[in-house]
Amino acid sequence: MKSHTKYLTFNTPQRRQLVRITDEAQACCRAAAIEEGMLLVSAMHITAGVFVNDDEPGLHADLEEWVQRLAPGPAADDSRPGPDYRHHHSGEDNGDAHLKNLLIGHQVIVPITKGKLDLGPWQQIFYYEFDGRRPKRLVLKAMGE
Amino acid sequence: MKSHTKYLTFNTPQRRQLVRITDEAQACCRAAAIEEGMLLVSAMHITAGVFVNDDEPGLHADLEEWVQRLAPGPAADDSRPGPDYRHHHSGEDNGDAHLKNLLIGHQVIVPITKGKLDLGPWQQIFYYEFDGRRPKRLVLKAMGE
Amino acid sequence: MKSHTKYLTFNTPQRRQLVRITDEAQACCRAAAIEEGMLLVSAMHITAGVFVNDDEPGLHADLEEWVQRLAPGPAADDSRPGPDYRHHHSGEDNGDAHLKNLLIGHQVIVPITKGKLDLGPWQQIFYYEFDGRRPKRLVLKAMGE
Numbered sequence: 031m032k033s034h035t036k037y038l039t040f041n042t043p044q045r046r047q048l049v050r051i052t053d054e055a056q057a058c059c060r061a062a063a064i065e066e067g068m069l070l071v072s073a074m075h076i077t078a079g080v081f082v083n084d085d086e087p088g089l090h091a092d093l094e095e096w097v098q099r100l101a102p103g104p105a106a107d108d109s110r111p112g113p114d115y116r117h118h119h120s121g122e123d124n125g126d127a128h129l130k131n132l133l134i135g136h137q138v139i140v141p142i143t144k145g146k147l148d149l150g151p152w153q154q155i156f157y158y159e160f161d162g163r164r165p166k167r168l169v170l171k172a173m174g175e
Numbered sequence: 176m177k178s179h180t181k182y183l184t185f186n187t188p189q190r191r192q193l194v195r196i197t198d199e200a201q202a203c204c205r206a207a208a209i210e211e212g213m214l215l216v217s218a219m220h221i222t223a224g225v226f227v228n229d230d231e232p233g234l235h236a237d238l239e240e241w242v243q244r245l246a247p248g249p250a251a252d253d254s255r256p257g258p259d260y261r262h263h264h265s266g267e268d269n270g271d272a273h274l275k276n277l278l279i280g281h282q283v284i285v286p287i288t289k290g291k292l293d294l295g296p297w298q299q300i301f302y303y304e305f306d307g308r309r310p311k312r313l314v315l316k317a318m319g320e
Numbered sequence: 321m322k323s324h325t326k327y328l329t330f331n332t333p334q335r336r337q338l339v340r341i342t343d344e345a346q347a348c349c350r351a352a353a354i355e356e357g358m359l360l361v362s363a364m365h366i367t368a369g370v371f372v373n374d375d376e377p378g379l380h381a382d383l384e385e386w387v388q389r390l391a392p393g394p395a396a397d398d399s400r401p402g403p404d405y406r407h408h409h410s411g412e413d414n415g416d417a418h419l420k421n422l423l424i425g426h427q428v429i430v431p432i433t434k435g436k437l438d439l440g441p442w443q444q445i446f447y448y449e450f451d452g453r454r455p456k457r458l459v460l461k462a463m464g465e
Binding site for chain 1: 321356357358371372373374376378379381382383386390423424425428429431433438439440442443463464465
Binding site: 031066067068081082083084086088089091092093096100133134135138139141143148149150151152153173174175 | 176178180215217218219220221245246260261262263264265270273274276277278280281282284312314316318
């Protein structure tokens with residue numbers, strides 16, 4: 031069995047922002063030199079998400095509206111404040127980001143087949159920052175043979 | 176380490192439809208001849224979900240109502256149109272299906288123990304088509320020893 | 321390749337309750353004696369969730385309010401009944417618990433690096449019981465080398 035581990039760090043200028051990371055995941059898969067296995071892509075913070083979906087700007091705008099409807103928070107660029115949460119009594123202002131993390135999920139597993147990420151034609155991997163403007167880490171871990 | 180990969184293709188007559196795939200997953204586990212490991216069950220499209228839950232028709236009707244409430248779209252049989260999404264400006268009509276995919280999730284990992292899927296008594300694996308009436312693929316990948 | 325499997329059983333006094341299980345997961349990782357790999361943490365029931373987030377009481381109260389808003393059910397201590405679901409026609413009273421399971425997810429994968437769970441500074445693993453007061457199982461399965 032082989033394994034390979036790589037960490038990425040994000041520091042987005044906006045509170046909330048999408049970052050496409052398919053290429054970084056593919057590079058980790060190549061570096062692992064694994065023919066058959068799995069790649070775990072997992073945020074190491076509790077206020078960020080990882081998901082697989084389409085790289086289409088209209089959809090990303092829909093998604094932003096949707097996460098705000100289901101787990102309301104400040105505007106992505108902080109131009110409007112969000113509702114208060116009990117979590118804010120601990121001195122934080124990111125209660126919404128914790129709920130968005132649970133809504134979207136913080137990890138995906140991508141199968142590796144014949145040495146490549148076995149993704150469908152439109153499947154792209156995204157990191158969804160929900161509370162940026164500071165360094166946040168993500169772990170890529172490949173396992174297989 | 177052993178691995179085994181299998182693809183399933185769905186072409187549901189309705190836009191939105193549930194398909195139980197526990198037997199297909201169990202067959203893949205047997206074909207892999209793995210005693211201890213994991214089976215990844217992952218949709219290869221961004222408008223379909225995979226989940227583990229109960230095989231009970233009342234629950235499935237509740238689930239249909241729930242995904243429509245949280246991510247509104249056309250009726251399952253297309254008898255009523257859904258709301259407009261920005262994603263539709265790209266020529267698509269399935270914005271709701273992308274959000275439902277993120278709500279339900281597109282993959283599960285099933286542990287394999289003593290050569291069998293290690294599921295609880297009521298755990299069944301389902302493919303949830305959110306934009307059917309065309310061929311859609313899913314990958315089953317088992318890994319272990 | 322090595323693997324190690326352990327089952328936990330919960331029997332929470334309340335219908336809905338959070339249980340922190342990071343220590344149990346870490347113990348399973350140690351018992352597996354795996355240096356590099358992955359640990360699957362997966363509820364074996366369809367009315368319980370598993371997630372990774374912060375161990376902060378205010379956030380937990382926000383989370384309880386949030387799951388009740390998106391998938392309404394009885395009060396956590398059963399002091400108020402919840403709405404009716406079609407699933408209840410089968411004799412059950414836990415329709416909301418099935419939806420909460422799908423909202424939160426029933427499993428996470430934790431990377432194992434240098435013999436330890438590779439979690440971020442605030443990442444804690446939780447079992448979220450949605451229909452307690454009876455024995456419910458969870459499986460921990462480590463795989464790696």
